[in-house]
Amino acid sequence: MVRIVVRLVGVLLALAGLSLTVVGVWLALKLGGSGTAVFTTRPAAGQVVLLPPQVLNRVDADVRVTATPADGDRVWMALANPSDAQDVLGDAEHVQVTGVDVRDWLLTTTTVGSGETPMIAAADLWRQTDDAEGPVTLTVEQAQAPETVVVRGLDGGEVDTVTMTVTDKRWFVEAVVAALVGLFLLVAGVVAAWPRRRRTPVPPPVFDDPSAVREEHAAEPAETPAARPAEDPEEVSR
Numbered sequence: 001m002v003r004i005v006v007r008l009v010g011v012l013l014a015l016a017g018l019s020l021t022v023v024g025v026w027l028a029l030k031l032g033g034s035g036t037a038v039f040t041t042r043p044a045a046g047q048v049v050l051l052p053p054q055v056l057n058r059v060d061a062d063v064r065v066t067a068t069p070a071d072g073d074r075v076w077m078a079l080a081n082p083s084d085a086q087d088v089l090g091d092a093e094h095v096q097v098t099g100v101d102v103r104d105w106l107l108t109t110t111t112v113g114s115g116e117t118p119m120i121a122a123a124d125l126w127r128q129t130d131d132a133e134g135p136v137t138l139t140v141e142q143a144q145a146p147e148t149v150v151v152r153g154l155d156g157g158e159v160d161t162v163t164m165t166v167t168d169k170r171w172f173v174e175a176v177v178a179a180l181v182g183l184f185l186l187v188a189g190v191v192a193a194w195p196r197r198r199r200t201p202v203p204p205p206v207f208d209d210p211s212a213v214r215e216e217h218a219a220e221p222a223e224t225p226a227a228r229p230a231e232d233p234e235e236v237s238r
Contacts, residue, residue, distance in 0.1 A: 001041040009191045016187025020182025025203045030105070039100045041107035046153070048094040048117055049162050050151035051083050053146030055097050055107075056164075063140040064165040065149045069133065073157025077136045078126040078150050085148040088123050091115040107164060120150065150215075 015215050031037060049067075056063050069075035080088075093113045101108050123127075127147075130136045131154055142149050153159050 002234045007222045010146050010189045010192030010194070012189070014186050014193060017143055017182045017185030017187070017189055019185060022182075024175050024177075024179025028172060028179060030173045030176060033169075033172055034167055035169040036165065036167045037100075037102075037105070037171065038165050039105055040161050040164060041095075041097065041109055043095045043109070043151075043159050044160055045158045046156070047159070048089070048092065048112075048120070049097065049109075049151040049159060050085065050089065050094050050112075051097045051149040051151075051162075051164065053148060056140045056149065057142060057146060057204075058144035059168065060142060061168045062142060064137055065140065065158055066135050066137045066165065067151040068135045068161045068163070069153060070158040070160045071152055074131055074133050074154040075136050075157065075159055076121050076129065076131040076152055076154045077120070077138055078130075079128040079138050079140065080126045080148055080150070082146050082148045084125040085108055085150055088118065088120045088125065089113070089119065089150070092117045093184060097162075097164075107162065117152070119154065121154070124162070 013084050043050070051065060056065075065077070067077050069077045078085075086237060091113045092112065092115045094117070095109045095114045097107045099108045100106070121131075130138060138149060140149065151159055151162055
């Protein structure tokens with residue numbers, strides 16, 4: 001019974017170690033040595049995109065937001081306090097980023113509001129703005145949190161992608177450590193579930209020791225030759 005329980009624990013330990021190793025290696029390869037995570041979303045045509053502080057200010061590192069317009073279009077991006085950005089948008093329909101999906105490296109979104117989009121680019125409350133026909137990037141510094149980023153196409157243009165990039169070298173180190181711990185658990189589980197069978201030792205062959213034979217013969221008393229009979233003096237004198 002004990003052996004069955006040990007094997008079951010070993011199998012579970014090996015499976016957990018295998019999963020942790022695969023996830024750790026996968027994350028390490030995705031993040032790279034710099035620990036860079038990139039999440040992307042493709043908003044619907046004509047939609048305004050809002051990235052709230054619940055997403056931008058959840059990490060310790062700075063966050064770079066990049067908006068890329070469709071070919072030939074212009075994209076506009078601005079940075080403001082969360083309350084100011086919400087006041088400008090009001091109940092206008094827009095796409096709000098709610099989090100990240102690490103499995104597919106996507107920004108998760110939801111559609112909020114149903115009204116018409118006002119002329120938000122004309123407002124004077126934005127702390128930082130930028131627009132261009134190519135990609136536009138703004139950096140959100142955590143020292144100035146909380147902050148909100150708003151993205152929209154200009155002159156009826158469309159936003160192709162919105163990307164959030166975060167770099168933290170500790171993530172790569174943690175991924176490598178997770179892979180090593182998983183590998184250790186995998187090996188420990190395999191050893192516990194499938195222990196090596198102990199072979200019955202075979203006694204070595206016994207050979208006669210020549211030295212012992214010699215010692216045995218040496219211990220035996222030596223045979224004394226039979227005493228010769230005394231010679232007769234008469235025969236000697238003859």
